[in-house]
Amino acid sequence: MTRIASFATSGFDLDALHCAMLAAFSDYIVPLQPDADTFKAALSARGFDPEASFIAVDDDEVIGFWNVATRSTKRYLIGSGTRIGHRGRGLASRLGTAAISAAENVGIESFWLEVIEGNKGAERLYRKMGFDVTRKLDCYRFNHPSPDRSSCKLSDFGTVANVIQRYSSWEPTWQNATETISGSKLTSFLHEKGGAIIGAGGLVHQIAASEPSALEDLLAAAATVGSLTLVNVDSADSTLCSLLQDLGAHRFIVQSEMRLSLPNVS
Ligand SMILES: CC(C)(COP(=O)(O)OP(=O)(O)OC[C@H]1O[C@@H](n2cnc3c(N)ncnc32)[C@H](O)[C@@H]1OP(=O)(O)O)[C@@H](O)C(=O)NCCC(=O)NCCS
Numbered sequence: 001m002t003r004i005a006s007f008a009t010s011g012f013d014l015d016a017l018h019c020a021m022l023a024a025f026s027d028y029i030v031p032l033q034p035d036a037d038t039f040k041a042a043l044s045a046r047g048f049d050p051e052a053s054f055i056a057v058d059d060d061e062v063i064g065f066w067n068v069a070t071r072s073t074k075r076y077l078i079g080s081g082t083r084i085g086h087r088g089r090g091l092a093s094r095l096g097t098a099a100i101s102a103a104e105n106v107g108i109e110s111f112w113l114e115v116i117e118g119n120k121g122a123e124r125l126y127r128k129m130g131f132d133v134t135r136k137l138d139c140y141r142f143n144h145p146s147p148d149r150s151s152c153k154l155s156d157f158g159t160v161a162n163v164i165q166r167y168s169s170w171e172p173t174w175q176n177a178t179e180t181i182s183g184s185k186l187t188s189f190l191h192e193k194g195g196a197i198i199g200a201g202g203l204v205h206q207i208a209a210s211e212p213s214a215l216e217d218l219l220a221a222a223a224t225v226g227s228l229t230l231v232n233v234d235s236a237d238s239t240l241c242s243l244l245q246d247l248g249a250h251r252f253i254v255q256s257e258m259r260l261s262l263p264n265v266s
Contacts, residue, residue, distance in 0.1 A: 043078060049075075066096060069174065071174075117254040133257065181198065181205045
């Protein structure tokens, strides 16, 4: 018989969760098969909360999961999945219901997640649970045509994070939030006219500037370190999105950010 349990009290460890994740994501819309260390590091950086996370167990095997993070009065769905042979039996719905009522019981105000456009099954699941789309997010990959760092200088994380907060018109998603990335070794540049970029030469987590030309210079500076990937750019940021498209960036994924507002039950 299938039982639903909080991960904290389930008796299972992160290796069992990793195995279940690899199986559930083996037919995912994009390739996603991290090794155990990468999986554990990603959970930890995002603030994985074992008590807020739920698993489905059958025959001593994890067959479904809702991996959840907590920060202050917010919760975030890091990932949900059901092993292929166990789908369509309502497991994800039961896991979601358990995670949402656990959040309500401790006074959480909102539950957040992202879903890739085209993942119809998952989107229907989240809508059924009461989540609504709050914004669209674009993911880009590109090799900058003319890398150049002449108007920027390398800087430390604390300095650039403050500068970005000053100029940014939108909040980064959970995976790019300052709290998530603060423990990582990331290359960052500061622009002389005001602006900064975090994650040069790889995954760009945050970027903002005082003016479009500075934004352009920051991308050129970051590209001197390597090719760039930007995940979860707010699609309403037309300045950044147009600039990326003009530079030949390929938009490889569009995501929907979804939120469930929870009633205050205390
Ligand atoms: C999405 C996923 C977690 C659903 O798991 P599940 O245990 O089969 O889900 P349930 O049986 O509880 O179904 C819940 C709802 O999801 C929707 N749904 C699930 N699979 C669906 C499919 N293939 N097509 C359409 N809707 C689907 C339905 O609305 C369903 O509710 P309903 O049967 O009352 O209409 C599972 O398909 C999965 O692991 N997919 C791969 C990983 C993934 O995409 N994770 C989500 C990342 S955001």
